[in-house]
Amino acid sequence: MRRSLTASLAFFALAVPALASSDGAWEEFAADVKKKCLEAAEPKIEKAAIAVDPFGSERFGLAVLSGKAKGGDAKVTYVCVYDKQAQTVELGSELTADTITVTIPEGSN
DSSP states (O other): OOOHHHHHHHHHHEEEEEHHHHHHHHHHHHHHHHHHHHHHHTTTEEEEEEEOOOOOOSEEEEEEEEEETTTSSEEEEEEEEETTTTTTEEEOOOTTTOOOOOOTTTOOO
């Protein structure tokens, strides 16, 4: 009994930060991820389309960017990782269409 109570309390203690965030805070978070990821991708992708995970993981915001490679004809995709604490982003390496194909609906930017 004591063990299950401890486990239950631990579960709810971990869940509280996610529950405590308002819709507005999550929208601000997603907007910041989008802005910073698009800025990071600007030298690499022409007219990048982006799909942002609205919550990310516990420590990171996540997004996928796709579009035409700058100075080329190939369609490329990048994974963008946003450090929630430092509020900085990093892009993964360029993934070409023979590695992954991503379709981001228009208007989701």
